[in-house]
């Protein structure tokens with residue numbers, strides 16, 4: 251029987267102690283524990299929608315609570331009501347009369363929206379028996395644009411313009427789908443260069459990534475200039491001069507500091523500097539982009555860009571050259587579609603952010619859709635890959651020779667194994683009970 255309505259929403263606080271090995275560490279986030287507010291939407295059939303959003307540890311429970319509050323707007327809703335007017339339903343979640351005050355469309359509330367919306371798309375794709383990218387690719391353009399809330403972006407991209415982009419790209423879709431089936435989607439790896447890794451590990455991981463077929467690498471920078479030079483020298487020694495090398499400062503610098511620092515690092519032949527300064531400083535990014543352009547270095551940002559309105563201004567101000575959408579920072583698939591279409595109008599490549607648990611599983615779908623149905627190009631487009639925690643998923647990413655292979659299973663790929671959900675639930679799952687008992691972590695009583 252096909253499901254007709256949502257009957258419940260279960261929320262779990264899932265965390266992984268990645269800080270113990272400094273996996274995921276950068277100049278701003280010194281010891282992140284990759285974590286996910288994890289939700290299961292149950293229906294009146296056997297099908298379930300699973301969704302996550304992402305945090306780096308403490309505070310995961312705050313987002314879980316926001317999801318519980320918001321879920322009241324989803325439980326008992328008919329699926330036809332949601333999917334036949336998905337753009338309108340999305341707006342109702344982000345614009346609830348009283349909760350809107352907590353955002354609007356930013357911070358904890360928007361992360362919570364992402365978890366619910368991602369679960370709804372997972373469910374929709376499962377109902378149709380397709381991986382999410384294929385659901386999007388096969389969708390009639392009129393239906394696809396009906397999922398987008400064009401509020402506050404229509405001065406840059408109207409519904410009609412979005413429709414025109416999608417219609418124009420209908421031609422050649424199956425050829426592009428076949429291309430990706432044979433080549434996969436280009437990935438870069440960040441896992442070699444987390445800031446907390448020592449030089450021996452950095453060297454070893456570069457060798458391993460190269461042997462696995464990666465030709466694109468990202469390193470964390472921004473805490474200490476001499477350290478950055480030493481670490482980038484090691485990476486260049488290991489991977490060679492010809493490979494793509496990206497750097498990420500995770501918002502560490504002032505605007506002028508970013509420009510000066512990057513002039514020092516330009517000798518390493520870098521393609522982009524990511525998050526050089528505050529993610530809200532659009533004009534600061536524009537200034538950095540202008541100054542670094544002659545050095546051939548672009549500005550990348552987006553993992554903490556809170557909504558489509560911010561992305562709109564980044565694009566208007568020529569403040570980013572690589573658009574790093576994030577499945578969990580924006581309000582789920584609907585808002586990511588909006589940004590993908592806006593970026594296409596400006597000719598800016600989509601290069602999604604994957605540094606977190608489950609993010610790689612999610613974002614691969616968006617880039618595959620972008621190539622087949624919107625941009626039609628792989629030029630300057632790369633999807634981030636981090637080699638952590640994939641073993642916890644039922645349908646983990648498959649990356650071969652430095653390229654994502656197209657997901658096959660119906661859904662949005664983010665459903666975790668039952669055993670991982672049990673052992674990693676904070677604070678009573680076996681993983682956390684032991685770490686708390688051993689005194690490695692404390693469970694703060696709030």
Ligand SMILES: C[C@H](O)[C@@H](O)CC(=O)C(=O)O
Pocket residue numbers: 273274275276279282306440498500553603604605606634
């Ligand atoms: C805290 C996260 O690991 C962050 O460093 C990820 C990130 O910036 C990226 O993947 O890019």
Ligand SMILES: [Mg+2]
Pocket residue numbers: 498500524525553603605
């Ligand atoms: Mg980053």
